[in-house]
Amino acid sequence: MAYQVLTDSDVLRLTRMKPVIEAIERVFREQANATLVSPPRFQLETENGNLVFTAGAATETEKVIGFRVYDTYSNDHSGHEQLVSVFDSVTGVFKGVIIGNLLGALRTGAIGGAAINAMSRSDAEQLAIIGTGIQARTQLEAAIAIRDIKRVMVYSRNDNNRKKFAEEMSEKLDMDVISMDSPQKCVEKADIIICATNSRSPVIDADWLKPGVHINTVGPKSMNGHELPIEVAGKSSVITTDSLEQLRAYSTPHFLTNTPYEQNIVQLSDIITGKTLGRTSISDVTLFCSVGLSGTEVVVAHEIMKMA
Amino acid sequence: MAYQVLTDSDVLRLTRMKPVIEAIERVFREQANATLVSPPRFQLETENGNLVFTAGAATETEKVIGFRVYDTYSNDHSGHEQLVSVFDSVTGVFKGVIIGNLLGALRTGAIGGAAINAMSRSDAEQLAIIGTGIQARTQLEAAIAIRDIKRVMVYSRNDNNRKKFAEEMSEKLDMDVISMDSPQKCVEKADIIICATNSRSPVIDADWLKPGVHINTVGPKSMNGHELPIEVAGKSSVITTDSLEQLRAYSTPHFLTNTPYEQNIVQLSDIITGKTLGRTSISDVTLFCSVGLSGTEVVVAHEIMKMA
Incomplete structure (x- = not known):
């Protein structure tokens, strides 16, 4: 298989913050150029809890399309995981999925880094x-x-x-x-x-x-x-x-x-x-x-x- | 990790059709009892192609919530994959993901089997x-x-x-x-x-x-x-x-x-x-x-x- 399946331990081991912030800065340029596609979030709702999908594509420099999904169930069970899946936005070919809870905070951190850099x-x-x-x-x-x-x-x-x-x-x-x-x-x-x-x-x-x-x-x-x-x-x-x-x-x-x-x-x-x-x-x-x-x-x- | 990541080779090796058809028959009972949640599909649209999400939950007997995602890019590149993700509909805990292209046809086959059984x-x-x-x-x-x-x-x-x-x-x-x-x-x-x-x-x-x-x-x-x-x-x-x-x-x-x-x-x-x-x-x-x-x-x- 040519795609990757990564988890939190991979994210911890692999991530260098600087290139992630630079990627976020490129996304902001895509946002300004209107090559970023980011529709409102979509929810699958049930009585006990929901799944929330935030989908998006950065089609110019990043050439990726994909989504994050997470649950809104409020309990202390272990095993709640978010999935972030990545596909090639030119071909549609699947590039991989990251399963875990670190990526969301890492992403928000990198956005904060881009703000600090600009402001x-x-x-x-x-x-x-x-x-x-x-x-x-x-x-x-x-x-x-x-x-x-x-x-x-x-x-x-x-x-x-x-x-x-x-x-x-x-x-x-x-x-x-x-x-x-x-x-x-x-x-x-x-x-x-x-x-x-x-x-x-x-x-x-x-x-x-x-x-x-x-x-x-x-x-x-x-x-x-x-x-x-x-x-x-x-x-x-x-x-x-x-x-x-x-x-x-x-x-x-x-x-x-x-x-x-x-x-x-x-x-x-x-x-x-x-x-x-x-x-x-x-x-x-x-x-x-x-x-x-x-x-x-x-x-x-x-x-x-x-x-x- | 307590969840499973399976691919087409696992699906081929593991699947027995009879229990899958029986599961489909239970879903039909959930549909009749209105415990099946299946909103219209959601699409992330770009110029080159889309991602399509079909989400759903069977909350009574099956107790699962999740989704399938696939791409609409029409080309012959290898590496197009569908993902089907499963979460527990009571707790929201992630149960696993199947990556591949067999599951869709297997599902349609099992629905056909349920129709043959009933009709x-x-x-x-x-x-x-x-x-x-x-x-x-x-x-x-x-x-x-x-x-x-x-x-x-x-x-x-x-x-x-x-x-x-x-x-x-x-x-x-x-x-x-x-x-x-x-x-x-x-x-x-x-x-x-x-x-x-x-x-x-x-x-x-x-x-x-x-x-x-x-x-x-x-x-x-x-x-x-x-x-x-x-x-x-x-x-x-x-x-x-x-x-x-x-x-x-x-x-x-x-x-x-x-x-x-x-x-x-x-x-x-x-x-x-x-x-x-x-x-x-x-x-x-x-x-x-x-x-x-x-x-x-x-x-x-x-x-x-x-x-x-």
């Missing part, structure tokens, strides 16, 4: 992370692949989680990741802040932000619950998202809906392709609202298959 | 097949798993194909499969006729039919092209399909649309569950129009996984 100060050295889950880990890995980060600080309400995160990521990344005991101390000196929590109330205060900081928000960002205060948007010169269409299609509206900042949100791809200006000064505050552009999973899976 | 004479001994492709092969395997067939006759316009089919299937099934040099000679003594051709014009004549015969039509059956003449429907006391909804959703209308026979078509599941009478005499002619009920692929894949 943060190029001399950013201090990075703060709020949150200690899988999303926080991949965001951090992406950030250090993009900027020459000298110091990483992490905060979580849970003391054990932040200590464990600091310990594990220090070893994994071979750099000092420091556990902080207050969110303010964590973020006030940061050039880049990554919020990757499950919190439905703001975890930082807009007054704590250093001029020039860039922020990625990966966690909740709906009207009914958001990890960032609306005032952060007020301080931001540039606000982006990876998909305005998906952001507007949220079942609960985005937290900036009906605020003065709603109309300021532009697509990250417009900055990457130079259609819109990004940061214009070293003291600009910039904000990226991550929604997880459909079709990116397929490209990331393909990139990992190429590393195999 | 053909129980003393059927003579079986005729028009067509020599993969669909003809699985239909034949299903038929002999269901009825005590003594004699199999095959016809195809292509002399080589029918000789090769007769030779290969004689060996595979350890019974005489006889190549016939005319379609009339092939079908006129048959108790069961399977039409599994690509022909868009009728391959048999209604006058050739023996009283009591049952017919499965697996090939083209649209208004613009059909392998059976409309007169066969006129001779039939019972006409069934595996899904009236799918039959009515064909992009080109079914060949019996706007004929006096359109209103006579009932769902096979109604006969299997006794809701509607099937054959009422040994001389009834009966007809099954196979459309490929969505959701059945997932159940067949699960059944094969159970055999592993």
Whole structure:
């Protein structure tokens, strides 16, 4: 067989973050050129739970078509797996499938890396992370692949989680990741802040932000619950998202809906392709609202298959 | 990992047709009980070709949810593969995936077997097949798993194909499969006729039919092209399909649309569950129009996984 069947252990072993971020940047160029096909998600609904399909194709440079499927059953059973399948978009030939749960977070991390590359100060050295889950880990890995980060600080309400995160990521990344005991101390000196929590109330205060900081928000960002205060948007010169269409299609509206900042949100791809200006000064505050552009999973899976 | 990844060679090695047909019969009971969820197919469309998703869940006896995906790219490249993925419909846990092209025809064969079981004479001994492709092969395997067939006759316009089919299937099934040099000679003594051709014009004549015969039509059956003449429907006391909804959703209308026979078509599941009478005499002619009920692929894949 000419196709590949990979699992989480392969993904861990094979993945290098830099080429994955570069692939994501190429997808953003495809999005801007309208060669990215990403229809709304499709759901198979039953009483107990659903299967959700996000399908997509990047037909110009990446030449892949495929889909991710995951379940919405909420239970603690082991054995929940996502599948990401990749086909050649020119011939239709099957290239492979990745079975596991790492790819989704890896993809979101790489999108965060592309945002940091396009929006943060190029001399950013201090990075703060709020949150200690899988999303926080991949965001951090992406950030250090993009900027020459000298110091990483992490905060979580849970003391054990932040200590464990600091310990594990220090070893994994071979750099000092420091556990902080207050969110303010964590973020006030940061050039880049990554919020990757499950919190439905703001975890930082807009007054704590250093001029020039860039922020990625990966966690909740709906009207009914958001990890960032609306005032952060007020301080931001540039606000982006990876998909305005998906952001507007949220079942609960985005937290900036009906605020003065709603109309300021532009697509990250417009900055990457130079259609819109990004940061214009070293003291600009910039904000990226991550929604997880459909079709990116397929490209990331393909990139990992190429590393195999 | 607790899930299975199977390919065509596993399917060939593992599959026993009888339990697969029984699984299909249970799906028909689920269809009648409305515990089968089978939404319309979903397509990801691009300029070069599409991915087609048929998703479904059989939640009562089978307890599976999943989907089949295949591509519509028309080229001769090797490496086109279908995927059928199976999840537990109670927990959402992933059970496995079958990658290959055999499962689709196997599923259609088993549906044909269920139709033969519900509709053909129980003393059927003579079986005729028009067509020599993969669909003809699985239909034949299903038929002999269901009825005590003594004699199999095959016809195809292509002399080589029918000789090769007769030779290969004689060996595979350890019974005489006889190549016939005319379609009339092939079908006129048959108790069961399977039409599994690509022909868009009728391959048999209604006058050739023996009283009591049952017919499965697996090939083209649209208004613009059909392998059976409309007169066969006129001779039939019972006409069934595996899904009236799918039959009515064909992009080109079914060949019996706007004929006096359109209103006579009932769902096979109604006969299997006794809701509607099937054959009422040994001389009834009966007809099954196979459309490929969505959701059945997932159940067949699960059944094969159970055999592993």
